[in-house]
Amino acid sequence: MKKTITIPLGSQHISLLEPVRFNFSCENEKITDVDYNVGFVHRGIEKACTEKFEYKQVGYVVARVCGLCAITHTMAYTLGIEHILNIKTNKKIDYLRILMLELDRIHSHLLCLAHTAENSGFEGMFMKIMGDRELVMDIQEAISGNRVQFDFVCIGGVNRDISTECEKLAFTNLALLDKKVDDLIGKFTSNWSTALKYKNIGALSYDDAFNFNALGPLARAAGAAIDVRAESSILPYKEVGYKMILGQNGDIYDRNLVRLKEIKNSILMCQNILSGLTEGEILVKFKGKPNGESFTRLEAPRGEIFYYLNANGTNMLQRVRIKTPTFSQIPGMVEIFKGSDYADAPAILASFDPCMSCTAK
Amino acid sequence: MIKSIIESFSNLFAKSETINYPYEQIAKFKNYRGLIEYSADECIFCYKCEKVCPPDAIVFKPTKEKNRLYEYNPNLCIYCGECVRNCPKEDLALWQSEKKPKII
Amino acid sequence: MSIVFSFMLGFFAPIYGGIFYGIDRVLKAKMQRRKGPPVLQPFYDMLKLFSKTKFIVNAPHTIWMIFYFLSLWAVVFMIFFGGNLLYIIFGHLLATVFFIISGYSVNSIFSQLGSNRKLLSVVAYEPILIVNAICIYLVFGTFEISEILAAPNNFNSLVFTFLSLLFVVPTVLKLSPFDASKAHQEIVGGIEVEFGGVFYELVYAAKFLEMIFVYSFIFILASNDYIFGTFLVVFSFFAVALVDNSTARIKIDSLLKALYMYGFGLGIVSIFWILLCCI
Ligand code: SF4
Numbered sequence: 001m002k003k004t005i006t007i008p009l010g011s012q013h014i015s016l017l018e019p020v021r022f023n024f025s026c027e028n029e030k031i032t033d034v035d036y037n038v039g040f041v042h043r044g045i046e047k048a049c050t051e052k053f054e055y056k057q058v059g060y061v062v063a064r065v066c067g068l069c070a071i072t073h074t075m076a077y078t079l080g081i082e083h084i085l086n087i088k089t090n091k092k093i094d095y096l097r098i099l100m101l102e103l104d105r106i107h108s109h110l111l112c113l114a115h116t117a118e119n120s121g122f123e124g125m126f127m128k129i130m131g132d133r134e135l136v137m138d139i140q141e142a143i144s145g146n147r148v149q150f151d152f153v154c155i156g157g158v159n160r161d162i163s164t165e166c167e168k169l170a171f172t173n174l175a176l177l178d179k180k181v182d183d184l185i186g187k188f189t190s191n192w193s194t195a196l197k198y199k200n201i202g203a204l205s206y207d208d209a210f211n212f213n214a215l216g217p218l219a220r221a222a223g224a225a226i227d228v229r230a231e232s233s234i235l236p237y238k239e240v241g242y243k244m245i246l247g248q249n250g251d252i253y254d255r256n257l258v259r260l261k262e263i264k265n266s267i268l269m270c271q272n273i274l275s276g277l278t279e280g281e282i283l284v285k286f287k288g289k290p291n292g293e294s295f296t297r298l299e300a301p302r303g304e305i306f307y308y309l310n311a312n313g314t315n316m317l318q319r320v321r322i323k324t325p326t327f328s329q330i331p332g333m334v335e336i337f338k339g340s341d342y343a344d345a346p347a348i349l350a351s352f353d354p355c356m357s358c359t360a361k
Numbered sequence: 362m363i364k365s366i367i368e369s370f371s372n373l374f375a376k377s378e379t380i381n382y383p384y385e386q387i388a389k390f391k392n393y394r395g396l397i398e399y400s401a402d403e404c405i406f407c408y409k410c411e412k413v414c415p416p417d418a419i420v421f422k423p424t425k426e427k428n429r430l431y432e433y434n435p436n437l438c439i440y441c442g443e444c445v446r447n448c449p450k451e452d453l454a455l456w457q458s459e460k461k462p463k464i465i
Numbered sequence: 466m467s468i469v470f471s472f473m474l475g476f477f478a479p480i481y482g483g484i485f486y487g488i489d490r491v492l493k494a495k496m497q498r499r500k501g502p503p504v505l506q507p508f509y510d511m512l513k514l515f516s517k518t519k520f521i522v523n524a525p526h527t528i529w530m531i532f533y534f535l536s537l538w539a540v541v542f543m544i545f546f547g548g549n550l551l552y553i554i555f556g557h558l559l560a561t562v563f564f565i566i567s568g569y570s571v572n573s574i575f576s577q578l579g580s581n582r583k584l585l586s587v588v589a590y591e592p593i594l595i596v597n598a599i600c601i602y603l604v605f606g607t608f609e610i611s612e613i614l615a616a617p618n619n620f621n622s623l624v625f626t627f628l629s630l631l632f633v634v635p636t637v638l639k640l641s642p643f644d645a646s647k648a649h650q651e652i653v654g655g656i657e658v659e660f661g662g663v664f665y666e667l668v669y670a671a672k673f674l675e676m677i678f679v680y681s682f683i684f685i686l687a688s689n690d691y692i693f694g695t696f697l698v699v700f701s702f703f704a705v706a707l708v709d710n711s712t713a714r715i716k717i718d719s720l721l722k723a724l725y726m727y728g729f730g731l732g733i734v735s736i737f738w739i740l741l742c743c744i
Pocket residue numbers: 397413414415416417418419437438439440441442443444445
């Protein structure tokens with residue numbers, strides 16, 4: 001007789017935001033083996049970028065790779081193409097870009113926290129965090145004019161300047177959010193049931209973080225100092241008050257805390273940027289067609305994203321290659337699932353903050 | 362847990378954060394990116410907007426009366442504003458309004 | 466209570482139970498700062514479910530569930546006719562067992578896992594109910610609800626019983642933190658997952674009956690002081706909703722541990738409290 005039962009999680013399941021399929025082989029709810037399939041939302045974006053759209057439009061196309069880190073994708077593409085075209089942006093543009101990136105990080109992290117809470121059966125917390133998230137969504141909407149797909153960054157600069165009204169709104173909302181995040185840290189650390197659900201669950205050790213190529217908050221929760229913001233100087237992160245935040249155990253609890261503390265750091269960065277913003281042009285004029293190749297790394301909310309661009313002097317690019325953070329997190333994810341309870345699987349999955357449409361493109 | 366309980370209790374008397382949507386309107390921000398509007402009188406038919414639009418929401422179609430008729434599909438538009446930015450007669454021939462498309 | 470009145474109470478239980486459930490949902494929405502559904506939402510749901518195709522996975526599955534609903538309804542009738550507490554507990558156990566069998570009878574892994582977990586949670590809360598029934602017997606000298614409701618108020622000796630019953634309420638109603646048997650995000654509702662249309666409406670209405678079942682236990686603790694009894698019910702209603710809103714779902718083994726340690730423990734304390742201090 002078969003000893004194990006097979007529990008499918010996906011491709012449609014209540015606890016999933018996006019289609020992915022896991023097949024857990026379980027011995028009485030203990031997971032022994034995992035089989036996965038991520039390619040449910042393949043849209044051929046890389047191909048479209050080289051065949052259908054001109055290089056000026058590709059920025060808007062890659063934004064559609066992912067709804068949450070839309071800004072990051074456009075940003076990475078734009079930085080790459082600017083490198084090829086040899087465009088030098090000014091301080092103001094860089095700062096505005098970091099501002100949007102960090103706002104994006106805040107709302108993505110909040111979504112992940114909310115989703116982790118929801119998947120561990122904590123509806124009240126879910127609603128609360130989603131409510132708080134509106135604060136930062138409002139800032140983004142006021143600045144960019146769009147709510148989800150901001151289309152804020154364009155080649156050579158940004159599309160809109162920030163008005164004094166937006167600045168005021170941003171300051172008040174960020175201050176409010178800062179208090180709420182402190183409150184959330186208190187609530188996440190002093191709850192009996194979340195401690196049962198998060199502590200020592202789904203732990204990724206320091207060594208495994210390196211072995212399985214973990215990125216982003218996942219690696220940082222395990223204590224591994226991996227963050228593109230600290231490693232590259234493509235955007236002036238050091239000037240605006242970036243600080244590396246590390247956890248210790250690499251369990252869900254630590255991941256939540258790392259995320260919460262990163263939100264606090266991001267809020268600080270945004271406030272620094274907003275108070276230090278100077279007058280200046282927001283768009284640099286440029287001429288010519290791209291010729292050459294570039295590699296860009298950028299820290300998305302979920303980890304490092306990587307863009308390879310190859311242009312041959314025409315309006316069409318020759319190759320666009322996108323590597324998203326979730327792609328490199330899957331081996332670690334599979335390893336963590338083995339040996340944990342099925343009851344924890346949704347929470348573990350959410351705490352990885354997987355983005356399947358990013359991965360499948 | 363105690364903190365959450367206290368908060369849940371005090372929320373009973375707080376104002377709700379959600380609104381009764383179809384009956385109450387969502388507050389829009391200033392400079393909200395809405396539908397693209399066009400004025401045929403001012404247009405010089407340079408077709409730049411057609412060329413830059415990523416999803417081909419703007420197309421100029423030949424008709425019987427006119428050899429090129431502006432056609433805009435709000436359901437394809439991604440509200441990026443690229444067309445307006447590239448129009449030589451920005452704000453006169455093509456501009457971004459704050460209107461929302463009709464829900465069909 | 467006249468027989469007609471009792472009959473009416475029992476017969477319309479699924480209806481006013483629905484209103485309680487609607488109130489519960491509004492309350493929960495308020496706690497989460499949402500607008501929430503209208504109070505009559507359960508009935509709108511009912512209308513919608515009636516209009517759906519009647520789809521049956523397999524015959525035993527549905528038949529067991531109908532048994533579950535009917536026996537649960539019978540239990541509610543027994544409560545309103547002032548029946549025997551032990552019969553009521555075992556009647557409810559029987560109904561739950563029907564439900565569990567129904568869950569096992571389909572070839573869906575979520576339904577079967579739900580049955581497993583439901584079985585474990587029954588193992589966890591049933592002893593507590595029985596211990597508390599014993600406490601009630603020790604205080605009032607009878608298991609008959611009609612006699613208990615006529616006895617003078619003796620809540621002092623039943624304080625611990627009340628506390629221990631507070632652990633049972635969320636387990637039976639499948640509310641956080643003791644909702645592992647339903648576990649929306651893990652096993653998609655457990656046993657409920659395979660029902661559809663009218664048959665799901667029965668499962669849905671059974672929730673209201675379960676509500677009446679557990680809260681009537683709390684109501685009788687106040688014996689003839691009906692106002693105090695109502696207060697107890699409202700208080701526990703609030704307390705359970707608040708805790709539901711501020712806890713995550715704990716795993717089924719933690720649930721067993723928690724219920725045995727605190728729920729059952731409080732039940733035992735209650736026995737000693739009654740024996741040593743109150744008689
Ligand atoms: S806003 Fe963008 S998508 Fe819409 S018509 Fe203009 S260019 Fe096309």
